[in-house]
Amino acid sequence: MFTTLVFHEIRSKNEISLGQRPISVADGYKDSLPMPLYNSLDYFCELLNYLKGAGYHFLSLDEIKGFYYEDQKLPEKSVLITFDDCYQSQKKYAYPVLKEMGIKAVSFEPTGWIFEEEQPYKENFSQVLSFKELEEMADIFTYANHTHHFHQREGIEKSRIMWESEASFIRDLESCNQYVEEKDVFAYPFGLYNQNNVQTLLNSHFKLAFTTEPGINTSSTPPLELHRNIVIEGLPIDKFREMLGEQK
Template sequence: MFLTLVFHEIRPQKEIDAGQRPIHVADGYEDRLPLPLYNSTENFSEQMSYLKDNGYNFLTLEQIKAFYENATPLPDKAILITFDDAYQSQKKYAYPILKALNIPAVLFEPSGWVFEEASPYAEAFSQVLSFDEIAEMSDVFTTANHTHHFHQRHGIEESRCMWESPANVAADILRNNDFVTDTEVFAYPFGLYNVKSITILEELGFKLAFTTKPSFNSKSTNPLELCREVVPYTFTMTDFKKMLGEL
């Protein structure tokens, strides 16, 4: 059994207090990142240090694939750290913390959002990194598929992967595979998916796919419907320990 955590924006609390921000992405898609998807640098540092100091074992995607494909046992207190969308704050604030603690993580990269050229850190926007900036974090982050241009939504119940034809979805996903290091692992945009989404990934040969449903993952969990826990900035350490199943 293992737990997967998902983060988006990691910012100082004073920046979070300024409120929700519009995203700024290369393909021009417009949206706003909900505040529950932010976590503060202060909390994130304390949470990662707590995991490191209390014997948690940080997983790689290869270990999880082996767990489902070959029944290879996972270590006790197994945890996977993931990030979505490749925001600037992940490099500015999260990456140094993870590197200092020697904690590996996965970055689900929507390649159509990623810029060709780097820009100065934008406090007023949830701005995405450049390809070169993502590559500079490869000693910590493994990149995986989060669609190319299909990281879009209608409301809170339907993503573009759900309304486009299977052929178009498959083509977009395969296009993203040109930009990531692990081409067998996917995260559903916004955590939204349906039976069609799972079928497309099965036909494309994906081994793992992550939702945003909260829970632990066990051997009985469908590897194309893996759960992830969002860690919001409002969490206290007591809340965090409850998520870990310690309280």
């Protein structure tokens, strides 16, 4: 079994104190990142130090594919670190820490959001990175499919993959796959999806897909509906340990 953690924005506490801010993305989509998706750099480091100190193994996507499709075993304490959306803070704050600690992670890339040219860092926006910057972090991050232009939503219950036709969804998946390394791994935008979307991924030969439903992944978890846990800022370490599936 294993736990998957998902992060979005890692910021200094001073930046987080500025409150919710709009996103800034290449295709012009307008939205704002909810505050529960922000973690302070200090807390992020605290979590990683706990995982390292407790002897956790940091998984790769190949190991998870092996677990589900080749009956390979995973280390008893296993965790997958993921990031969504490729915000500037991933480069400014998260990447140096992960590199220093020797921890690899997966970044789900909405490729239509990514800028062609590098942009100045913006404290007041959730600004997305450029393709060149993502390439520069490829020693730590493995990039996987998070749609091309379909990372959009209506309210909190419906994302674009749910209202578009299957053919349109497939074309968007194929567009994203022109840019990402992992072409059979997906994360549902905003964690919103339906069973038609799952079937489309299956028909398109995807092997893994990640939700934002919390929980532990076991051999019985559907590999196209894997659990991911959002870590809320300041969650006590004992609660974090429960999230990891540790015994009390």
